[in-house]
Amino acid sequence: MSDCIFCKIITGDIPSKHVYHDDQVTAFRDLNPAAPTHILIVPNKHIDSINTLTNEDEQLIGHLFTTAKQIAAQEGIAENGYRLIINTGAHAGQTVFHIHLHLLGGAPMRLMG
Numbered sequence: 001m002s003d004c005i006f007c008k009i010i011t012g013d014i015p016s017k018h019v020y021h022d023d024q025v026t027a028f029r030d031l032n033p034a035a036p037t038h039i040l041i042v043p044n045k046h047i048d049s050i051n052t053l054t055n056e057d058e059q060l061i062g063h064l065f066t067t068a069k070q071i072a073a074q075e076g077i078a079e080n081g082y083r084l085i086i087n088t089g090a091h092a093g094q095t096v097f098h099i100h101l102h103l104l105g106g107a108p109m110r111l112m113g
């Protein structure tokens, strides 16, 4: 999608601190980190939000989570723990309408942000 920030990060048109890339997903560091480790894992395919997911996307969404697990291990936060969040819609505070899985860790967190 031409006006989507995360699509432009995936293609490299907007620079980011890149962490991981394969044919299905891309991961990069959040510009405004809310924890010592704050990484966004996104599908390379543009999907607005969980509200527009289809059954065809089930394998892709599973891959987002196995990638998060792998990155957590690489970042050294797997043992102490981390939080995975997908904000959906206005009440959840979704600001970028390209699905992204937040991986947060590196310090203890309260239950609700």
Ligand code: 5GP
Pocket (backbone or CB within 6 Å): 005, 014, 016, 017, 028, 029, 030, 031, 032, 033, 040, 086, 087, 093, 094, 095, 096, 097
């Ligand atoms: P949301 O609130 O939609 O769940 O999360 C959007 C996240 O994207 C925020 O944590 C914000 O800091 C991050 N973000 C927004 N624009 C950019 C950008 O251009 N580059 C990077 N790396 N992160 C961004």
Ligand code: ZN
Pocket (backbone or CB within 6 Å): 001, 004, 005, 006, 007, 008, 045, 046, 047, 097, 098
């Ligand atoms: Zn997009």
